[in-house]
Amino acid sequence: MQNSFYREIINDHNLRPAHKREVPGANVEKRGVNPSCGDDITLQLRLEDGKIVDGGFVGDGCAISQASADIMLDLIIGKTQEEAERLSEIFRRMITGKVTDEEIEQMEEAGALIDVSHMPARVKCAVLGWHTLDAIAQGE
Numbered sequence: 719m720q721n722s723f724y725r726e727i728i729n730d731h732n733l734r735p736a737h738k739r740e741v742p743g744a745n746v747e748k749r750g751v752n753p754s755c756g757d758d759i760t761l762q763l764r765l766e767d768g769k770i771v772d773g774g775f776v777g778d779g780c781a782i783s784q785a786s787a788d789i790m791l792d793l794i795i796g797k798t799q800e801e802a803e804r805l806s807e808i809f810r811r812m813i814t815g816k817v818t819d820e821e822i823e824q825m826e827e828a829g830a831l832i833d834v835s836h837m838p839a840r841v842k843c844a845v846l847g848w849h850t851l852d853a854i855a856q857g858e
């Protein structure tokens with residue numbers, strides 16, 4: 719039952735992404751590519767004083783990569799870059815199965831991607847958005 723609930727969240731974000739759009743006034747942009755699946759996104763953020771005031775992504779990819787990027791943006795918009803990095807770290811541990819229930823709760827809908835931890839081939843799809851976010855944080 720939980721699995722179908724999770725699948726619904728992923729389908730919904732894939733079919734009706736809220737953040738798949740160009741961001742007006744974006745001041746950082748980073749492309750993220752996962753060649754093993756063909757996922758290719760560009761993440762755009764508008765940062766003000768270390769806070770993510772707006773964000774979006776463009777590009778294409780499989781349902782998991784698209785849904786994960788959209789869910790990530792739901793979580794990080796309005797947060798500081800520091801807070802977003804903390805969530806990114808939790809997300810990576812969630813995907814490798816090393817996470818507490820409290821942490822999963824903090825991930826809100828991103829928790830729906832926990833099943834990916836049982837699908838090694840899809841891990842790169844799920845982390846693509848977060849990986850791109852980290853690359854921005856590290857100024858790569």
Ligand code: ZN
Pocket residue numbers: 752755756757779780781782783842843
């Ligand atoms: Zn993919």
